[in-house]
Amino acid sequence: MKPLRRLSQETNPVIFTALLVITTISLIPFLWVIANAFKDNTEIFGSASLLPDAWKVENFRKAWMGGQFGVYFLNTFIVALATTAISVAVAAPAGYAFAKTQLRHASALFYLYLFGITLPIESIIVPLFYQIKDMGLVNSLWGLILALVGTGVPFGVYLMRSFFRDLPDALAEAARIDGASEWGIFFRIMMPLAKPGLLALGVFSFLSAWNEFFLSILLLLNDDTRTIPIGLVQFREQNMSDYGALFAAITLAIIPSILIYIVLQRQFISGLAAGATKG
Amino acid sequence: MTMGAHLQVPVASARERRLTRLWNAYHVPIILLAPSLLFYAVFVLLPLGKAFQFSLTDWDGLAADLNYVGVENYTYIWTDSRFLDSLWRNVIWWVMHVVLAVGGGLVLAILISEVGRGRFFFRTVAFFPHVLSLAVVGVIWGQLYHPSIGLINTTLRRTGLDELVRVWLGDPGLALYSVGVASGWQAYGFYMVIFLAGIQSIDPQLYEAARVDGASAWRRVWDITIPSLHNTMTVVLTLAFISAMKGFGTVWAMTQGGPGYASELVAVYVWRSAFQTGVIGRASAAGLSMAVIVIAFSFIFNRWRDRVGSHT
Numbered sequence: 001m002k003p004l005r006r007l008s009q010e011t012n013p014v015i016f017t018a019l020l021v022i023t024t025i026s027l028i029p030f031l032w033v034i035a036n037a038f039k040d041n042t043e044i045f046g047s048a049s050l051l052p053d054a055w056k057v058e059n060f061r062k063a064w065m066g067g068q069f070g071v072y073f074l075n076t077f078i079v080a081l082a083t084t085a086i087s088v089a090v091a092a093p094a095g096y097a098f099a100k101t102q103l104r105h106a107s108a109l110f111y112l113y114l115f116g117i118t119l120p121i122e123s124i125i126v127p128l129f130y131q132i133k134d135m136g137l138v139n140s141l142w143g144l145i146l147a148l149v150g151t152g153v154p155f156g157v158y159l160m161r162s163f164f165r166d167l168p169d170a171l172a173e174a175a176r177i178d179g180a181s182e183w184g185i186f187f188r189i190m191m192p193l194a195k196p197g198l199l200a201l202g203v204f205s206f207l208s209a210w211n212e213f214f215l216s217i218l219l220l221l222n223d224d225t226r227t228i229p230i231g232l233v234q235f236r237e238q239n240m241s242d243y244g245a246l247f248a249a250i251t252l253a254i255i256p257s258i259l260i261y262i263v264l265q266r267q268f269i270s271g272l273a274a275g276a277t278k279g
Numbered sequence: 280m281t282m283g284a285h286l287q288v289p290v291a292s293a294r295e296r297r298l299t300r301l302w303n304a305y306h307v308p309i310i311l312l313a314p315s316l317l318f319y320a321v322f323v324l325l326p327l328g329k330a331f332q333f334s335l336t337d338w339d340g341l342a343a344d345l346n347y348v349g350v351e352n353y354t355y356i357w358t359d360s361r362f363l364d365s366l367w368r369n370v371i372w373w374v375m376h377v378v379l380a381v382g383g384g385l386v387l388a389i390l391i392s393e394v395g396r397g398r399f400f401f402r403t404v405a406f407f408p409h410v411l412s413l414a415v416v417g418v419i420w421g422q423l424y425h426p427s428i429g430l431i432n433t434t435l436r437r438t439g440l441d442e443l444v445r446v447w448l449g450d451p452g453l454a455l456y457s458v459g460v461a462s463g464w465q466a467y468g469f470y471m472v473i474f475l476a477g478i479q480s481i482d483p484q485l486y487e488a489a490r491v492d493g494a495s496a497w498r499r500v501w502d503i504t505i506p507s508l509h510n511t512m513t514v515v516l517t518l519a520f521i522s523a524m525k526g527f528g529t530v531w532a533m534t535q536g537g538p539g540y541a542s543e544l545v546a547v548y549v550w551r552s553a554f555q556t557g558v559i560g561r562a563s564a565a566g567l568s569m570a571v572i573v574i575a576f577s578f579i580f581n582r583w584r585d586r587v588g589s590h591t
Contacts, residue, residue, distance in 0.1 A: 011395035012496065019390050019401050026405060026464065029419050032430050036422075044428055094315035103308035116323050118577050120525035122546040123570035126553045126562050127329035128322065130340075150322020153315050182307040211412035213528045218554070229414035233532055236418055243428055250422070253415045261410040265403060272469065273476030276514050 030254065037247040044243045059248035063235070066245065068223055069252050072231035075220075076210055076256075079141055079227055083148045083209035084202050087156050090149060092198060095160020096186060100172065110161075116154030122214070129218050137219075144219050144227075148209050156201055159275050163197025164190065200271030203264045211257065228253050327570075333563035340559050352564035361540060362565060365548040368455055372544060373523035375456070379463025381519050384470025389504060391471075392478045393496055402475065409468030417532020420461035424448050424533075451541035454534050458542055462529040466522070470515055477511030478504060513584040517577050524573050545569050 036044055037059055038052040063069060097103045098110055121128065128147065129138075137143025171193070172185050180189070191198070213229045220226050226234060232253045239245050261268065334352055336345040356362040391401050408416070423430045424447035432444045447457040485503045494502070527546035530536060536543035536551060543551070545565060553562035 011397070012393060015390050015394045015496075016397060019387075019394055019397070022387065022390075023401055023404050026408060028430070029423055029464070030407065033419055033422070090314045090318055093311035097308040097311035101308040101311070102305060103312065106308075109312075113319070115574070116319060118521065118574050119323065119327070119570055120521065120546075120573055121323075122525040122527055122549065123566035123573075124323065124326040124330045125546075125549065126559055126566060127326040127333055129554075131322075131326055131329065146318075147322050150318040153319045154323070157315055186307075186311070207410065211410075211415075213412055213414045213532070217531070229412040232418055233414050236421070243422075246418075246422070250415065250418055253418075254411060257410045257412065257415070258407060261406070262403070265406075269402075269406075269472055272472050276473045276476070276511075276518065 033247050033250050033254070037244065037251040039247075040244050041242070044247075059244040060252070062242070062245040063249040063252055066239065067231055067235040067249055068226075069228075069231065069249070071224055072226055072228045073256070075141060075225060076227040076229075079145055079148070079212070080206045080209040082141075082145045083152070084205040086145070086149045087152055087205040088198055088202050091153060091156030091160050091201060092191065092194065093186070094153075094157045095162075095197075096164045096190060096194075098157065098161040099164035100167075100169070100190065101182075113154045113157050117158060121151045125214075125218070128215075132219060139219065139221050139225055141220075141225060144212070144215055145209075147215055147219070148212060151215075152205060152208070155275065156205070159201050159204075159271065160194070160197060162274060163194050163200070167193050196267075196270070197274075199267045200274060203267040204271040204275070206264075207257070207260060207268060210260065228256070330563045330567055333559050334567055336560045338559040339557045340553070341557075348560065352560045353568070356561060356565050356568065361543075362545075362548055364540065365543045365545050368542070369524055369526065369544050371455060372459055372462075372526050373520060375459035375463060376466065376523040376526075377516070377519055379460065380466035381470050381515055383463065383467035384472075384515075385474050387467065387471045388474035388478060389500055391475060392504070393500070402472070405471060406468035408465050411465065413465065413528025414532045416461060416465045417529050420458075420464075420529075421448065421533050423461075424457055448534050449538055451538050454538060454542040458530050458533050461533065462526065465529065470519070473515055473518075474508065474511060477508050481507040509584075513581060516584075517580060520576055520580070521573050524569060524576075 032050065035050050035052060038055045038057070040056060040058070043053060098106075103109070132138055132143045132147060135143070137146065167190060171189055175185050175189055211229060212227070216227055216230050217233075220230050223234075232249055235249045236246055239249075332345070335347050335349060337348045337351075338345055387401075387405055391398050391405070394401065411419075422428070424432075426432060426444075426446045426449070429447075431447065435441065435443050445453060448454050481503065485507070486499060489499050489503060525546050526544045527550070530542050530544055530547055531550075534542045536547040546569070549562045549566045549569070552558050552565065
């Protein structure tokens with residue numbers, strides 16, 4: 001994303017203070033959870049102070065051991081990485097086909113994809129579950145990965161089409177005159193040029209898959225297939241009264257999402273914005 | 280007979296030639312498109328067809344054969360007060376979503392675009408809640424609302440507002456609103472980013488002209504920023520409607536639709552009917568009804584906004 005443009009030359013102290021207050025309020029849940037992760041139960045019940053007396057790490061040990069968070073992290077990483085790789089590999093060629101080949105006039109087919117963006121998967125969850133069950137992929141990370149790719153394809157194709165459409169035709173024309181094949185134009189000229197778009201879709205797919213909850217609760221039922229979101233909900237069911245350990249588990253679940261976002265935020269935000277504003 | 284056989288040869292080869300010609304012209308886009316279409320067909324279109332099929336049966340998820348019952352499931356749900364109540368809750372959910380998430384996102388986007396220094400920092404930090412999984416959001420807010428250790432009730436007790444202490448998620452009159460606030464917290468960052476992108480694409484000369492005229496920040500927002508966001512607003516309101524109609528994750532992680540049916544949205548109704556009660560046909564009919572509402576609204580609303588937009 002382009003650097004945010006300045007609308008006013010001077011920093012407005014009233015607006016600055018208002019933003020500081022609003023963002024602080026919005027961050028309170030994070031601060032409260034993290035602070036409580038370092039407290040024991042007596043302190044969580046008794047103490048009025050937000051900060052813990054001493055920064056105890058006992059809760060994190062309990063959460064990590066009791067909840068198999070190591071396995072959850074690995075599973076989440078596999079799901080997010082595989083979903084991202086397959087989604088980009090499937091959506092980029094299709095987006096190119098709609099943007100730059102003779103198919104660009106096949107608007108009926110493109111409307112079928114647009115329909116898929118609007119259709120909530122919540123409305124087809126029942127047959128989708130039985131279908132994945134028939135394929136023998138319940139309780140397998142692959143069932144979740146393939147379903148995430150399939151339900152994400154319409155948006156991915158739409159996003160890639162927008163990115164490819166913005167690329168100039170002149171380069172492809174020049175290559176065609178030089179005798180390049182259609183495949184050569186796609187792989188050697190257009191794909192490298194579309195890198196920002198590929199990255200945007202990749203980062204978007206990665207974070208969505210990392211956080212996926214709706215299909216995961218249906219499909220991942222074993223301890224060794226759970227991802228972080230499912231694992232955390234499960235951990236809460238089993239540790240209802242060990243508040244400190246639960247807060248530590250929540251903290252463990254928050255950290256990777258925030259880190260991934262901070263590292264990849266430019267691509268992520270530009271993907272979001274492009275998805276919503278490009279025609 | 281001989282004549283027929285004689286004629287068939289050129290006909291077949293003509294068709295073959297036509298196919299060859301089409302293949303030569305279109306094989307590149309077809310091959311590029313095929314994988315996406317395969318995934319889309321298997322995981323969306325086929326289940327959509329099956330949803331329609333299931334919705335005409337009384338299948339329980341186990342029986343070997345499907346028993347067709349016509350439109351019985353549709354007449355059942357559309358006269359079932361539990362389903363209609365869940366639909367009404369989606370309307371409440373939608374209003375909360377528009378006020379808290381869309382409204383909050385718009386206010387933050389305008390403030391960030393006007394602040395001068397610190398734009399990038401505020402955008403980054405204000406977006407934090409949106410990068411969490413709905414499961415994580417649900418678990419966090421479940422603790423914030425906790426009757427004894429939750430931040431909300433402990434703060435109320437410490438500030439002497441004991442009479443405001445509530446069982447936020449256990450009170451049927453409050454559960455839906457409590458979860459709605461958590462959901463708004465998670466969602467506003469998304470709309471903020473889209474509004475910010477919309478503000479970025481407004482012609483800078485408009486602001487330049489306003490500056491020359493000595494317009495205040497307030498006037499700049501009312502006369503330039505808000506009217507220029509017409510198309511962005513259309514997109515945002517469409518997305519907000521879709522998102523509100525399919526609301527599920529936060530509710531599931533916090534109350535599972537309870538207490539009783541107090542926070543049951545349509546998607547939760549579909550889920551519970553299918554996977555807890557085992558009335559697959561009814562669940563499919565409810566799911567498809569939701570899909571029709573979402574798609575019809577998106578289509579009509581966008582047509583209307585385009586017409587309004589072209590007049591201004």
